[in-house]
Amino acid sequence: MTTWKRKDLLSMQELSADEITAVLDTSAAFKQVGSRQIKKVPALRGKTLVNFFVEPSTRTRISFELAAFRLSADVVNISPTTSSLTKGETLKDTARNLQALHADIIVLRHQSAGAAQFLAERLQSSIVNAGDGAHEHPTQALLDVFTIRERKGRIAGLHIVIIGDILFSRVARSNIWALLKLGARVTLAGPSTLVPRAFAEMGVAVSHSIDDILPAADVVNLLRIQHERQQKQFFPSLGEYVHLFGLTRKRAEILKPDCLIMHPGPINRGIEIDSEIADSPRSVILDQVTNGLAVRMAVLYLCAGGKKLG
Amino acid sequence: MLPPSSSVLILDGPAIERALRRIAHEIVERNPALQDLVLAGIPSRGVEIARRLISIIEQIGHARPEFGRIDVSMHRDDIRERLSPVEVSQLPLDLEGRTIILVDDVFFTGRTCRAAMDALMSFGRPRCVQLAVLVDRGHRELPIRPDYVGKNLPTSLKERVYVRLRGPDEADDSVWLSKP
Amino acid sequence: MRTLLTNGHVIDPANGVNRVADLHIADGKIERLDFEGSGRRVGGDDEIIDATGLLVCPGLIDMHVHLREPGQSAKETIATGTRAAAAGGFTSVVCMPNTAPPADNASTIAWIKERAAREAVVNVFPTGAITKGLAGEELTPIGAMYHAGIVALTDDGHCVQNHEVMRRALEYARMFGLPALDHCQDYNLVGKGVMHEGYWSAVLGLPGWPSAGEEAIVMRDILLAELCQTPIHCQHLSSAGSVRLVREARARGVPITAEVCPHHIALTDESLRGFDTNFKMNPPLRAERDVEALIAGVADGTITILCSDHAPHCDYEKEVEFDCAPFGIVGLETELGLFLDILVHKKRAIDAAKLVEMFTLNPARLLRLDRGTLSPGAPADITLIDASLEWTVDKAAFASQSRNTPFHGMTLRGRAVRTIVAGKTIWALQ
Numbered sequence: 001m002t003t004w005k006r007k008d009l010l011s012m013q014e015l016s017a018d019e020i021t022a023v024l025d026t027s028a029a030f031k032q033v034g035s036r037q038i039k040k041v042p043a044l045r046g047k048t049l050v051n052f053f054v055e056p057s058t059r060t061r062i063s064f065e066l067a068a069f070r071l072s073a074d075v076v077n078i079s080p081t082t083s084s085l086t087k088g089e090t091l092k093d094t095a096r097n098l099q100a101l102h103a104d105i106i107v108l109r110h111q112s113a114g115a116a117q118f119l120a121e122r123l124q125s126s127i128v129n130a131g132d133g134a135h136e137h138p139t140q141a142l143l144d145v146f147t148i149r150e151r152k153g154r155i156a157g158l159h160i161v162i163i164g165d166i167l168f169s170r171v172a173r174s175n176i177w178a179l180l181k182l183g184a185r186v187t188l189a190g191p192s193t194l195v196p197r198a199f200a201e202m203g204v205a206v207s208h209s210i211d212d213i214l215p216a217a218d219v220v221n222l223l224r225i226q227h228e229r230q231q232k233q234f235f236p237s238l239g240e241y242v243h244l245f246g247l248t249r250k251r252a253e254i255l256k257p258d259c260l261i262m263h264p265g266p267i268n269r270g271i272e273i274d275s276e277i278a279d280s281p282r283s284v285i286l287d288q289v290t291n292g293l294a295v296r297m298a299v300l301y302l303c304a305g306g307k308k309l310g
Numbered sequence: 311m312l313p314p315s316s317s318v319l320i321l322d323g324p325a326i327e328r329a330l331r332r333i334a335h336e337i338v339e340r341n342p343a344l345q346d347l348v349l350a351g352i353p354s355r356g357v358e359i360a361r362r363l364i365s366i367i368e369q370i371g372h373a374r375p376e377f378g379r380i381d382v383s384m385h386r387d388d389i390r391e392r393l394s395p396v397e398v399s400q401l402p403l404d405l406e407g408r409t410i411i412l413v414d415d416v417f418f419t420g421r422t423c424r425a426a427m428d429a430l431m432s433f434g435r436p437r438c439v440q441l442a443v444l445v446d447r448g449h450r451e452l453p454i455r456p457d458y459v460g461k462n463l464p465t466s467l468k469e470r471v472y473v474r475l476r477g478p479d480e481a482d483d484s485v486w487l488s489k490p
Numbered sequence: 491m492r493t494l495l496t497n498g499h500v501i502d503p504a505n506g507v508n509r510v511a512d513l514h515i516a517d518g519k520i521e522r523l524d525f526e527g528s529g530r531r532v533g534g535d536d537e538i539i540d541a542t543g544l545l546v547c548p549g550l551i552d553m554h555v556h557l558r559e560p561g562q563s564a565k566e567t568i569a570t571g572t573r574a575a576a577a578g579g580f581t582s583v584v585c586m587p588n589t590a591p592p593a594d595n596a597s598t599i600a601w602i603k604e605r606a607a608r609e610a611v612v613n614v615f616p617t618g619a620i621t622k623g624l625a626g627e628e629l630t631p632i633g634a635m636y637h638a639g640i641v642a643l644t645d646d647g648h649c650v651q652n653h654e655v656m657r658r659a660l661e662y663a664r665m666f667g668l669p670a671l672d673h674c675q676d677y678n679l680v681g682k683g684v685m686h687e688g689y690w691s692a693v694l695g696l697p698g699w700p701s702a703g704e705e706a707i708v709m710r711d712i713l714l715a716e717l718c719q720t721p722i723h724c725q726h727l728s729s730a731g732s733v734r735l736v737r738e739a740r741a742r743g744v745p746i747t748a749e750v751c752p753h754h755i756a757l758t759d760e761s762l763r764g765f766d767t768n769f770k771m772n773p774p775l776r777a778e779r780d781v782e783a784l785i786a787g788v789a790d791g792t793i794t795i796l797c798s799d800h801a802p803h804c805d806y807e808k809e810v811e812f813d814c815a816p817f818g819i820v821g822l823e824t825e826l827g828l829f830l831d832i833l834v835h836k837k838r839a840i841d842a843a844k845l846v847e848m849f850t851l852n853p854a855r856l857l858r859l860d861r862g863t864l865s866p867g868a869p870a871d872i873t874l875i876d877a878s879l880e881w882t883v884d885k886a887a888f889a890s891q892s893r894n895t896p897f898h899g900m901t902l903r904g905r906a907v908r909t910i911v912a913g914k915t916i917w918a919l920q
Contacts, residue, residue, distance in 0.1 A: 004393065013693070022395070025395070026395065026396050028398055029381055029383075029384070029396040029397055029398045029399070030384070030396065032398050032399060033384070033432075036432045036433050037432065037433060037434050038431070038432035038433075039432075040432065041384040041385055041429070041432065042384075042385055042387070042428065043383075043384040043385065043386070045387070071384075090806070090809075090810055091810065091811055092809055092810070110811070112811035112812060112813050112814065113694055113695040113696050113765070113812060113813065114694070114696075114765030114811065114812045115811050115812075117764070117765050118765065118811060118812075132695075133695050133696070133813070134695030134696075135694055135695035135696075136695070167692075168695075170695060173693070173695060196692060198687075198688055198689045198691070198692040199692050201689045201692075202689075202692070202693065298396075301384065301396065302393065305393030306393065
């Protein structure tokens with residue numbers, strides 16, 4: 001019936017181009033639900049979804065929660081303070097407890113790479129990876145790709161530039177796989193400490209001079225700089241970062257007129273991007289938020305209908 | 311999927327054409343205000359049938375009902391049994407005061423129709439909803455009855471009905487019944 | 491009690507023996523080799539073992555084993571760990587001091603020796619910590635531990651970061667003829683690294699453990715070994731650069747040696763793509779070019795010792811998020827098979843005689859043990875090996891208390907079939 005057979009969404013690396021396209025097409029249908037008078041469909045009625053966010057994230061959690069509501073699923077939220085993990089319970093035991101309560105879908109955000117796969121291998125429930133350490137954040141990549149396709153009509157042949165902290169970014173990794181599989185050209189840019197050469201082996205270009213690459217970009221995706229953590233070790237100062245890699249008003253002038261500007265949020269205005277560029281017509285930052293809801297509805301719908309592989 | 315070679319031909323191209331013409335006449339007769347009418351096809355073959363009915367109605371009634379497409383997958387109650395691909399629905403922005411005719415190829419248990427009505431209601435509140443089907447094979451599981459039927463076809467539960475249409479199927483118009 | 495091992499292929503590198511012979515054992519000691527006899531009975535033997543088709547070697551020594559006692563008996567005990575050693579063909583193990591509490595004082599060493607005397611089925615040679623609490627700061631009572639019976643100093647699992655502390659430890663150890671065994675890891679370069687830094691760490695988003703983090707300390711050790719003239723033995727080499735550094739230093743006559751573990755030549759960092767914590771090692775599994783360099787290092791004599799770094803952990807400790815899991819795997823019961831399969835059969839880097847030397851003579855010399863030889867009068871520690879027997883690793887059958895192995899289900903060529911300690915068979919393949 002469909003190309004989608006999986007019960008889990010763990011990474012973009014494991015998906016085929018056909019599977020990614022299936023999610024995007026399904027997302028388009030679910031996006032329309034948001035424009036109906038009644039913004040709710042019964043597809044997951046009677047199903048229980050657990051938002052298991054070991055690492056806190058308000059935005060992603062709310063997006064999944066709203067997506068689940070619109071699919072008529074029942075939602076339980078578990079955060080680090082409400083979970084027993086703080087009392088020394090292991091991830092495995094907490095997860096087994098969730099399964100014993102008949103959770104149909106577990107959306108997991110965790111600070112350890114591989115945590116989603118860890119659960120998927122041990123539980124019958126569907127597992128949706130909402131970010132595992134620096135590994136992957138597949139729904140973010142899907143909503144980014146959906147947004148690009150919606151605006152540009154295609155992915156293949158486009159030149160996408162991702163700027164910022166690539167080393168610690170799960171968003172970057174998921175985007176790289178999704179874009180490459182769909183035939184885009186990808187260039188990573190940022191300080192050489194945060195964009196290691198090993199990334200080039202994935203099939204992307206690496207640049208440390210954004211003024212050279214911005215004129216050819218069809219899309220610029222800016223990643224959040226977490227200066228509290230990285231400033232001292234990875235680059236000398238925020239000022240120097242802005243000078244070398246910030247999308248300033250002046251730099252925006254060398255972009256193509258129809259270049260899309262994206263950011264997974266939350267934005268540091270004046271650091272990754274000048275405030276007025278973030279609010280300019282080329283910016284699709286709020287579209288990303290809207291599309292995130294549709295993409296997550298699609299992912300929950302598809303995974304709920306998928307079967308355990310193997 | 312091709313019908314198995316042992317299948318029996320129930321309707322050929324001309325018979326399908328006649329059935330659709332009859333349905334079109336009945337629709338025009340019951341719905342004088344053709345401009346308020348929307349024919350909403352249920353994917354995938356209901357969409358093609360809706361298109362054909364609209365062009366016949368335009369010929370005989372001198373007005374063109376609006377076309378629609380309604381996705382039922384996300385309103386189904388059997389996601390674990392079968393994962394249907396969802397499609398974008400296409401309906402007028404305002405359903406208030408409109409008459410919607412749902413169009414499908416084969417009418418069986420009634421569950422698809424129920425899902426379609428459910429989906430329809432989430433778009434708004436039409437004045438009236440009717441149902442047109444090419445084949446009614448019986449075995450209703452819900453209290454739903456079609457308003458327009460091309461062919462009543464008594465079947466056993468083990469039999470399967472195959473509808474093939476030019477366009478979606480790249481085959482000649484035909485309806486087949488396969489024995490188990 | 492007299493035992494006769496007939497018609498085996500005897501390999502005794504210490505005496506240059508590599509041919510079919512009969513081996514006579516009397517009262518727990520090697521009596522003599524008989525090259526003429528071919529099974530001829532002198533009379534009075536209590537036990538005759540037919541070793542036709544088998545290698546008859548000095549009992550193998552694994553000089554890098556974590557027996558986990560005292561303090562971590564959920565993972566392993568001296569009783570279970572030495573039984574695993576026996577099942578792997580080892581008659582002697584050298585145990586590491588990172589126990590709880592650490593073996594950093596004479597009374598803990600005495601406790602281990604006393605425990606081993608009661609519980610162990612193979613010889614247990616303890617090592618002592620270089621610094622108190624393995625903290626890298628204050629020297630341990632090295633002299634007292636020497637008199638309690640340690641065979642080497644090591645902070646294994648940890649690494650003395652302060653070069654001055656390391657230098658003084660080496661100079662002091664020279665008085666007792668104790669070598670230092672070093673786990674080479676520069677804490678600043680490695681940071682929170684959990685896997686080899688390279689393509690796969692970039693893909694998996696796991697913190698990288700760069701090769702330079704090992705090589706920096708190997709380099710440091712070369713400089714200090716040269717300065718202090720105390721032998722330093724670099725443990726579990728993992729990177730191509732480390733092999734190159736050791737090769738150059740040995741060519742200059744620096745008293746430095748190195749060992750390699752089976753997992754570092756059997757596996758690469760790509761194995762971690764499924765986030766299976768049984769592939770999480772310290773130092774980490776590295777790239778193909780490192781594997782090739784390690785094998786070349788064995789072939790050309792840069793690496794002189796083979797060992798397991800047997801590191802048992804409970805299932806529940808390993809079955810956690812990848813970055814929370816402890817490092818290491820059990821190795822005693824798989825290492826001989828892996829080394830024979832890879833080094834002797836598949837890569838043909840060395841022959842069986844060389845492999846036996848790396849498990850017997852070389853560690854015995856480094857640690858000054860009265861083992862590793864079939865000379866008359868030596869303790870009759872003997873391992874019988876079927877070098878071409880194919881077998882499949884089954885972790886459920888392990889004698890070790892732990893099951894943390896990535897090799898379960900793997901088919902290997904070659905294994906020990908009988909282990910004899912002081913003239914007595916303590917294990918034989920069923």
